Amino acid sequence: MNSGDGSMAKNLLTGAVGVILFLVLWQVIGAYRLAGMGWPTLTSVLDVLATPSRFGTFQRAVTATVRSVLLGYVAGFVMGFGFALLGHLWPRLKVGTDQTTAVIHAIPAIALAPLLIVFFGLAATPIAICALNVFFLVYNATSSGLLSVNNTHGDLFTAYGANRYDRFRWLELPAALPSIAAGLKLAVPAALIGTILGEWFGAPQGVGLLMVAAMQNFQIPMLWSAVLLSVAISLSMMALTSLIEHYVSHRFG
Amino acid sequence: MEPEQGVTAEPIDANPLRWLYSIFARFVARFWGVIIILGAWQAWVLISGYNAIVLPPPLSVLHQVATNLGLFAFAGLQTLAVAIIGTVIGMLLGSVAAILAWYSRLFSGLLTPLALIFTAVPAVALVPVIARLLGYDIRTVIAIVAVISFFPSFVFTGSGLRALPPGSADLFRVNGASTWMQLRYLALPAAVPHWMVALRLGAASAVLSAIIAEFAMGTSGLGSVFSEARDSFDMTRALGASLVATIISVIGFLLAISAERIVRDRWD
Amino acid sequence: MSVASIQPTAPEPIIGTAGIPAINLDRVGKNFRLDARREVKAVSDVSMNVGKGAFVAILGPSGCGKSTILRMIASLDEPTKGTLSVLGTTPADCAANHRMGIAFQDHALLPWLTIFDNVALPYRLAHLKADPGRVAQLIDLVGLAGFEKARPKQLSGGMRQRAAIARALLLNPDVLLLDEPFGALDAVTRRQMNVELQRIWSEQRTTTLLVTHSVDEAVFLADRVIVMSGRPGHIIREVAIPFERPRHPDVMRTVEFHHLVNELTEALHPTEGTGAP
Ligand SMILES: Nc1ncnc2c1ncn2[C@@H]1O[C@H](COP(=O)(O)OP(=O)(O)OP(=O)(O)O)[C@@H](O)[C@H]1O
Ligand SMILES: [Mg+2]
Numbered sequence: 001m002n003s004g005d006g007s008m009a010k011n012l013l014t015g016a017v018g019v020i021l022f023l024v025l026w027q028v029i030g031a032y033r034l035a036g037m038g039w040p041t042l043t044s045v046l047d048v049l050a051t052p053s054r055f056g057t058f059q060r061a062v063t064a065t066v067r068s069v070l071l072g073y074v075a076g077f078v079m080g081f082g083f084a085l086l087g088h089l090w091p092r093l094k095v096g097t098d099q100t101t102a103v104i105h106a107i108p109a110i111a112l113a114p115l116l117i118v119f120f121g122l123a124a125t126p127i128a129i130c131a132l133n134v135f136f137l138v139y140n141a142t143s144s145g146l147l148s149v150n151n152t153h154g155d156l157f158t159a160y161g162a163n164r165y166d167r168f169r170w171l172e173l174p175a176a177l178p179s180i181a182a183g184l185k186l187a188v189p190a191a192l193i194g195t196i197l198g199e200w201f202g203a204p205q206g207v208g209l210l211m212v213a214a215m216q217n218f219q220i221p222m223l224w225s226a227v228l229l230s231v232a233i234s235l236s237m238m239a240l241t242s243l244i245e246h247y248v249s250h251r252f253g
Numbered sequence: 254m255e256p257e258q259g260v261t262a263e264p265i266d267a268n269p270l271r272w273l274y275s276i277f278a279r280f281v282a283r284f285w286g287v288i289i290i291l292g293a294w295q296a297w298v299l300i301s302g303y304n305a306i307v308l309p310p311p312l313s314v315l316h317q318v319a320t321n322l323g324l325f326a327f328a329g330l331q332t333l334a335v336a337i338i339g340t341v342i343g344m345l346l347g348s349v350a351a352i353l354a355w356y357s358r359l360f361s362g363l364l365t366p367l368a369l370i371f372t373a374v375p376a377v378a379l380v381p382v383i384a385r386l387l388g389y390d391i392r393t394v395i396a397i398v399a400v401i402s403f404f405p406s407f408v409f410t411g412s413g414l415r416a417l418p419p420g421s422a423d424l425f426r427v428n429g430a431s432t433w434m435q436l437r438y439l440a441l442p443a444a445v446p447h448w449m450v451a452l453r454l455g456a457a458s459a460v461l462s463a464i465i466a467e468f469a470m471g472t473s474g475l476g477s478v479f480s481e482a483r484d485s486f487d488m489t490r491a492l493g494a495s496l497v498a499t500i501i502s503v504i505g506f507l508l509a510i511s512a513e514r515i516v517r518d519r520w521d
Numbered sequence: 522m523s524v525a526s527i528q529p530t531a532p533e534p535i536i537g538t539a540g541i542p543a544i545n546l547d548r549v550g551k552n553f554r555l556d557a558r559r560e561v562k563a564v565s566d567v568s569m570n571v572g573k574g575a576f577v578a579i580l581g582p583s584g585c586g587k588s589t590i591l592r593m594i595a596s597l598d599e600p601t602k603g604t605l606s607v608l609g610t611t612p613a614d615c616a617a618n619h620r621m622g623i624a625f626q627d628h629a630l631l632p633w634l635t636i637f638d639n640v641a642l643p644y645r646l647a648h649l650k651a652d653p654g655r656v657a658q659l660i661d662l663v664g665l666a667g668f669e670k671a672r673p674k675q676l677s678g679g680m681r682q683r684a685a686i687a688r689a690l691l692l693n694p695d696v697l698l699l700d701e702p703f704g705a706l707d708a709v710t711r712r713q714m715n716v717e718l719q720r721i722w723s724e725q726r727t728t729t730l731l732v733t734h735s736v737d738e739a740v741f742l743a744d745r746v747i748v749m750s751g752r753p754g755h756i757i758r759e760v761a762i763p764f765e766r767p768r769h770p771d772v773m774r775t776v777e778f779h780h781l782v783n784e785l786t787e788a789l790h791p792t793e794g795t796g797a798p
Binding site for chain 2 (some may be wrong): 019021036037095100102104109165215218223231
Binding site (some may be wrong): 170 | 571591595596597615617618619621623625627629631632633642645646647698
């Protein structure tokens with residue numbers, strides 16, 4: 001394996017070439033209709049995104065979606081983390097928390113949507129589905145992280161007479177942080193999926209709604225613009241969580 | 254080693270009541286969360302007096318499934334089949350891409366950042382896009398499932414191909430093994446356990462994403478049963494479809510887990 | 522000087538400053554269950570006393586149950602047979618009272634804490650007010666002054682091991698348990714660490730049980746060396762080490778030292794004894 005500064009720069013370069021090739025391919029397929037009418041050129045999509053009269057629409061949609069994603073993300077994190085703690089600190093409950101989480105996750109989100117609409121209303125349903133998706137990933141990351149304690153560290157705490165709380169506070173929790181941070185990163189696309197799905201069920205605003213409207217009106221470039229916006233939201237959150245993950249795994253790993 | 258002393262099989266309790274109770278206790282320990290949720294739901298329906306169009310109680314959902322078993326079984330099998338076909342296609346493509354990336358440094362350099370970007374794409378956002386490209390039918394459903402299982406397969410197969418036993422790559426190179434032989438006898442066997450992890454991850458979401466796509470397409474499977482029932486305000490049937498979908502996705506996940514365990518036992 | 526070799530049939534007379542045994546094992550046995558059908562007899566019928574202020578080393582072939590004995594004393598494993606007491610109570614009570622210090626072959630420093638915080642960890646677990654002066658003094662004692670703010674990752678293997686020793690000594694433990702603490706080190710560093718541990722120990726005189734594979738290390742550090750047989754481990758030999766304390770490294774060059782080392786090596790590998798001079 002060769003590594004080092006030279007190959008790093010080379011990797012970045014090839015990667016950039018890969019992305020550019022992809023964009024060119026996108027343009028060519030669109031221009032020559034290689035994939036039919038459903039594939040717009042890159043330039044037509046960018047045109048739509050750069051139309052000043054649409055800025056207001058885009059801004060409102062993105063704001064609504066980002067708000068739902070963030071609220072759902074935080075709520076899902078709190079629930080997943082809390083539920084994992086419950087199972088961890090009271091081991092008798094662990095089988096139950098594992099099973100409950102697995103069952104909740106196995107219920108298709110579209111199936112839950114009608115229930116969630118009844119309970120929370122149309123506007124909050126994207127938040128709720130987002131939270132459920134995040135809940136599952138954070139629960140798993142937290143509970144497996146809390147069990148990832150190195151055996152010798154565990155022995156050390158036993159021999160030094162650590163009580164249950166100290167063991168949790170000074171050993172299990174820090175040891176779980178890298179796993180939790182990785183889970184938070186994985187949860188970003190899941191959070192967006194949940195939010196967009198929730199918006200399809202009739203939220204008053206959001207990128208998902210934009211997609212549905214564009215699809216029904218055969219506005220192909222508009223549809224792809226909405227998809228690009230959702231990818232942009234997801235990518236920027238991924239970048240942020242990757243930074244956190246990098247820091248945490250360096251500091252606590 | 255000592256001869257074992259006094260290990261007896263777990264005694265089957267003579268008292269059937271106590272035996273039933275122990276089964277019941279084990280069930281509660283496992284599913285208390287689900288029981289609480291279902292109980293709260295049933296109680297809420299009873300107290301708030303919602304009619305069945307808005308929120309049917311769980312018991313009538315069970316009744317619905319039991320009386321329309323044929324319909325649900327057919328739609329469920331359709332969904333399961335589509336999920337399996339899509340997963341197989343996606344994993345094959347992902348593995349082929351991973352092998353290409355293993356073989357060619359250039360290809361790997363070109364593809365890796367793109368793959369990273371694509372993992373950030375919310376898969377459901379692709380449903381309307383692919384539907385416009387392939388048509389509003391079962392092909393789109395298969396394509397969505399394939400896209401979703403492509404990335405885990407690409408990423409995990411890729412890391413598996415590189416996870417060789419220490420020193421073995423040098424041994425092969427010293428003996429002048431061809432690239433094909435390295436792939437066949439070294440890299441591919443090393444990748445199998447990783448590949449099974451990708452299968453488990455893919456299987457977990459395959460049924461769920463198939464249902465989402467079916468729901469959006471409205472032409473086949475449990476997703477369309479759900480969307481039709483919803484359109485005609487038959488909430489009981491819609492939730493029945495959800496129940497069957499849940500069961501099927503659990504089955505798919507359990508199948509993948511046991512496949513992974515079997516392979517891992519063989520491999521280590 | 523004479524070498525006292527005693528047959529291990531009865532509990533030993535206590536060697537140490539005071540008359541109360543700090544660690545007492547009475548016909549202790551330990552079986553590990555492998556699965557429903559098989560179990561491993563790791564230790565069988567081990568009786569021994571470690572007097573207050575004594576330094577005892579255990580030698581034995583790999584897998585003979587040395588770590589298991591140490592782990593039982595540290596309350597990390599339960600004996601299946603016999604009784605075991607530490608400072609007159611059960612190991613679990615002794616651990617709960619924070620009276621033990623322990624170090625393993627794996628340094629077991631927490632990667633997210635600085636060296637200072639790692640060494641100070643026992644204060645936290647014992648709910649005692651941290652005494653920064655004492656922590657700094659111990660870090661200095663093991664030769665890590667200046668590395669208080671470093672993280673374990675930034676230290677060499679030997680330095681990490683020294684931090685682990687400092688942590689084990691922090692609370693002035695009544696019992697110090699060391700399981701091959703220098704096993705992962707190179708020969709030169711190991712020798713150096715032995716000399717340092719000897720110096721520190723001669724100042725503090727903490728009751729110590731050391732598990733090791735190195736006969737030299739055992740003879741240089743201990744007042745008494747216990748040799749165990751292969752699995753199931755039991756005591757086959759005990760040898761008192763008569764050198765004065767504090768011991769100078771030059772002791773290792775003396776004829777008596779070599780005699781003791783030879784005798785113990787012979788006890789460890791009896792089959793090799795036939796052709797030896
Ligand atoms: N947790 C365990 N489960 C099953 N068997 C165990 C366990 N711990 C130890 N053993 C067995 O008990 C025996 C003694 O192990 P122990 O670790 O005490 O040996 P040791 O003398 O410390 O060896 P070494 O010098 O290699 O460290 C071994 O045969 C080992 O396989
Ligand atoms: Mg050992």
